[in-house]
Amino acid sequence: MIELLPKLEEIYAQMELEARRYQESESLLCPPMCGLCCESHEVQACVFEMMPAAIYLIQKHLDEKYYTLLESKPEVCIFYDAARQAEGCCSLYTKRAAICRLFGVSRVKDKYGNPRLSICKKIKEIYPERLGNILLSSDKILLAPAMEFWHRLVLNLAPPEYAILMPINQALKEALQICCWEFPFSDPNGPDLPKAA
Known part of the structure; x- marks a missing residue:
């Protein structure tokens, strides 16, 4: 499974690029901090999409610290740091999960199967007029990154037993267990992975 992680990082980079281009072209950027x-x-x-984060923690010798924190069952993502003044308050921004990359604005299907925008509450508050114009244009809605498409790419790449959705902290905890105990690395720094977007 480790050999699939560079492909996962490529998907993340493509997803990130599409999301950023759409948000910039429609002026619907996430507010700073x-x-x-x-x-x-x-x-x-x-679990699969949290493996890059798990490997990073192992490489930085932070795995035991984070595993102990995860044992306390925090309610929000373990990487969320409200005091962090950059990159969406995420202390491991480049290794975040697929959903985190599309939270701001993405395309989903409504209960009838029609495309609609899924937009962060804060973005709705900041840009109501811009949003109103976009919602009047089905073409602009269709240009938004499709949450289902990108998430399906990730889940289809993952081995089935590691493609089950669960709370993000539980997925990270299981990824740490797998990376620490089931895949002993010959190199103490773990496998080399390309930098995420």
Whole structure:
């Protein structure tokens, strides 16, 4: 499974680029130093998409510290740091999960299967007029990054047993267990992974 992680990092980079281009083209940028999306208690990820974060923690010798923190069952993502003044209050921004990369603005389907925008509450408050114009244009809605498409790419890449969605902290904890105990690294720094977007 480790050999699949560079491909996961490529998907993350493509996802990041598409999301950023859309938000910039429609002037719907996330406000600076905002971490509202990270405050949700319902953020989910699969074990596979948390493996880059787990490997990073092992490489930096932070795995025991974070595993101990995870044992206390924190309600919000363990990487959320409200005091952090950059990168969405995420202390491990480049290794974040797929959903975290599309929280601001993405395209989803409504209960009838029609495309609609899923937009962060804060972005809605800041840009109501811009949003109103976008919602009048089905073309602009269709240009938004599709949450289901990107998440499906990630889940299809993952081995089935590691593609089950669960609370993000639980996914990280299991990823740490797998990376520490099931994949002993010959190099003490773990496998080399390309930098995430």
